[in-house]
Amino acid sequence: MTTLLINCNTALMASRTKRKKGYSVVRAATDKLSKAVTVEKTELRKAGKLAAWTSIRQERWEGELQLQGEIPLWLNGTYLRNGPGLWHIADYYFRHLFDGYATLVRLHFHHGRLVASHRQIESEAYKAAKKNNRLCYREFSEAPKPDGFFSYVGGLAQLFSGASLTDNANTGIVRLGDGRVVCLTETVKGSIQIDPETLGTIGRFVYTDGLGGLIHSAHPVVTETELVTLLPDLVRAGYTVVRMEAGTNERRVVGRVECRGGPAPGWVHSFTMTEHYVVVPEMPLRYSAENLLRAEPTPFYKFEWRPESGSYVHVMCKASGRVVASVEVPPFVTFHFINAYEAVDDDGRITAIIADCCEHNANASILDKLRLQNLQSLTGQDVLPNARVGRFRIPLDGRSAGTLESALDPEEHGRGIDMCSINPTYQSRPYRYAYACGAQRPCNFPNTLTKIDLLERKAKNWHDKGSIPSEPFFVARPGATEEDDGVVISMVSGQDGEGYALILDGSSFEEIARAKFPYALPYGLHGCWIPEAAIG
Numbered sequence: 001m002t003t004l005l006i007n008c009n010t011a012l013m014a015s016r017t018k019r020k021k022g023y024s025v026v027r028a029a030t031d032k033l034s035k036a037v038t039v040e041k042t043e044l045r046k047a048g049k050l051a052a053w054t055s056i057r058q059e060r061w062e063g064e065l066q067l068q069g070e071i072p073l074w075l076n077g078t079y080l081r082n083g084p085g086l087w088h089i090a091d092y093y094f095r096h097l098f099d100g101y102a103t104l105v106r107l108h109f110h111h112g113r114l115v116a117s118h119r120q121i122e123s124e125a126y127k128a129a130k131k132n133n134r135l136c137y138r139e140f141s142e143a144p145k146p147d148g149f150f151s152y153v154g155g156l157a158q159l160f161s162g163a164s165l166t167d168n169a170n171t172g173i174v175r176l177g178d179g180r181v182v183c184l185t186e187t188v189k190g191s192i193q194i195d196p197e198t199l200g201t202i203g204r205f206v207y208t209d210g211l212g213g214l215i216h217s218a219h220p221v222v223t224e225t226e227l228v229t230l231l232p233d234l235v236r237a238g239y240t241v242v243r244m245e246a247g248t249n250e251r252r253v254v255g256r257v258e259c260r261g262g263p264a265p266g267w268v269h270s271f272t273m274t275e276h277y278v279v280v281p282e283m284p285l286r287y288s289a290e291n292l293l294r295a296e297p298t299p300f301y302k303f304e305w306r307p308e309s310g311s312y313v314h315v316m317c318k319a320s321g322r323v324v325a326s327v328e329v330p331p332f333v334t335f336h337f338i339n340a341y342e343a344v345d346d347d348g349r350i351t352a353i354i355a356d357c358c359e360h361n362a363n364a365s366i367l368d369k370l371r372l373q374n375l376q377s378l379t380g381q382d383v384l385p386n387a388r389v390g391r392f393r394i395p396l397d398g399r400s401a402g403t404l405e406s407a408l409d410p411e412e413h414g415r416g417i418d419m420c421s422i423n424p425t426y427q428s429r430p431y432r433y434a435y436a437c438g439a440q441r442p443c444n445f446p447n448t449l450t451k452i453d454l455l456e457r458k459a460k461n462w463h464d465k466g467s468i469p470s471e472p473f474f475v476a477r478p479g480a481t482e483e484d485d486g487v488v489i490s491m492v493s494g495q496d497g498e499g500y501a502l503i504l505d506g507s508s509f510e511e512i513a514r515a516k517f518p519y520a521l522p523y524g525l526h527g528c529w530i531p532e533a534a535i536g
C-alpha cells in the first residue's frame with residue numbers, strides 16, 4: 001500500500017510542477033489513491049482507531065478535494081496547519097502526542113475550489129532519526145538513552161549548550177509581517193522557515209542578535225510590524241521579553257521579569273499582549289532542569305508541579321520595558337492564552353488588564369492524558385480533565401492581587417476548552433468571540449468545536465459523533481464589520497477512519513462545506529492564514 005501511495009504522490013507532484021497557478025484535477029492518481037485508501041480505511045475500522053493518533057502514511061501528498069456544500073467565493077488564500085504527525089522511527093514508537101515529527105497540512109482555497117497537501121518538515125532531528133533509525137535529540141518526552149555516567153555529564157553539557165535539544169518544529173506556525181512563514185517549537189533552534197506553496201523546508205530561521213537563549217514560547221505574538229516573544233531564564237528564574245521587527249532576524253530586549261516563585265520559571269507555552277502591555281504569566285507548573293535531563297518521562301514531563309511556589313501575573317510596558325504590575329493570582333494551569341485588552345475608566349485611564357486563557361482548573365494532569373496510548377485506548381471514557389475560559393483581571397493601581405474567574409459557565413462547552421483562535425483584527429483589543437475545541441462528554445479528548453460568546457456568556461457547539469476536530473481557525477470575510485463575519489476552518493478525524501476539512505459559518509456556527517481527504521490525517525495543533533493577495 002505504501003508503494004501505491006508513493007506512486008500516486010509522484011503523479012501528483014509531477015502534475016503540480018507542470019502548472020504555474022490554478023488547479024489540475026489529477027484523476028488517474030486519485031483513482032489509484034482511492035483504492036489504496038479503501039484498504040487503509042478497512043484496516044482502521046478493524047483496529048477501531050481514529051486516524052488522529054496514527055502516524056501519517058507517507059511523507060507528502062497533494063490533490064484537489066471533492067466538496068460537499070459550497071466554499072464562499074471570497075475565501076481565497078492558504079490555511080497552513082502544523083503538528084506532530086509522525087510518532088515512530090523504524091520500529092520505535094513515541095509515547096506522547098507532542099513528541100511526533102512535524103507534519104504540515106495545506107488547504108489552498110481558490111474561487112470555491114480546494115487543493116490540499118501535506119509534507120514533513122525536514123528538521124535536523126527528523127533527518128537524523130531517519131538516517132540513523134533511532135531518536136537522536138531530546139524531544140518533549142523522549143530522550144536518547146544515556147549509556148553511563150560520562151554520557152550523563154556529556155548530556156548535561158549538551159543540554160545547556162542546546163546541542164542535544166530537538167529542532168523538531170512541530171507546534172506553532174506564523175506568517176511574519178514580511179511574508180516569511182516560520183514553524184516553531186519551544187527550542188529557539190526549532191524555528192524553521194518553510195515555503196507556504198510547496199511546504200518545502202527552506203532552513204533554520206537564524207536569529208542574528210546574539211541573544212542566544214535555548215527556549216522560548218511556542219506562541220510569539222505576531223502582527224504586521226513585529227514579533228514579540230518570551231525567553232525563559234532557567235538559571236536566574238525570570239523571563240526576557242524580546243521584540244523582532246518585521247523584515248529583520250534581530251530580536252531586541254524589551255525588558256526582564258524576575259520570577260517571584262522558584263526555583264525555576266513557570267512554563268510559558270504562550271502568553272498574551274494588550275495594545276501597550278505584555279502579560280507574562282508565572283504558573284506553578286515550572287521548568288525542571290532535573291526532568292529536562294531525564295531519559296524517561298515523569299508525570300509532568302520536563303516540568304514540576306510546585307503549588308507552594310505561588311502563581312503570578314506580571315505586566316510589562318511594551319514601550320519602556322518597565323514592569324508596571326506584578327500580582328499574585330489564584331493557582332492556574334494554562335497552555336493557551338486567548339486574548340487580552342485594557343480596561344479603561346470613564347476618563348479613559350487604563351485601570352486594569354483583562355487576560356483570557358484556556359485554564360485547566362489548576363490541574364496539570366492533562367499532560368499525561370495526552371499520552372498516545374491513552375488517546376488511542378480510552379475513547380468514550382470520560383477522562384478528559386475539566387477546563388474553562390479563565391479570565392484574569394490584573395489591577396494597575398498597585399494592588400498586590402489579581403483575580404481569576406470563569407468567563408462563562410464551563411458546562412456551556414462541556415467542561416473542556418483548548419486550542420483557541422479569535423478574529424485577528426481583535427488581537428490585543430476588547431473582543432467578544434473566541435473559537436476553540438470543547439467537549440461533549442463522555443470523552444477522553446476535546447471532541448467538539450465551540451464558539452464562545454463572552455458578552456452573552458454562551459457557547460454554540462458543533463459535534464460529529466466519535467470524531468476529533470483540530471483547532472478551529474477563524475478567517476474574516478474581507479470588508480467585514482462584524483467580529484464574527486467570516487468562516488471557521490478545522491480538520492476532522494472521523495470515527496470510521498476517514499478525515500475531512502470542515503468549514504463553518506463564523507456567525508451561525510453552522511456547517512457550510514466539508515471536503516473529504518483521500519486518507520485521514522493525524523491530529524494537528526496550530527494554524528495560520530495567508531490571504532491570496534499576500535501570495536501574489
Ligand SMILES: CC1=C(/C=C/C(C)=C/C=C/C(C)=C/C=C/C=C(C)/C=C/C=O)C(C)(C)CCC1
Pocket residue numbers: 098138139140165166171185186187215218269302335366416417418419445446525
Ligand atoms: C518543554 C520543552 C520542550 C518541548 C516542548 C514542546 C514540544 C511543547 C509542546 C506543547 C504543546 C503542543 C502544548 C499543547 C497543549 C495542548 C493542550 C493542553 C490541549 C488540551 C486539550 O484539551 C523541548 C523543546 C523538547 C525541550 C525544552 C523543554
Ligand SMILES: [Fe+2]
Pocket residue numbers: 171218219269335336525526
Ligand atoms: Fe500551542
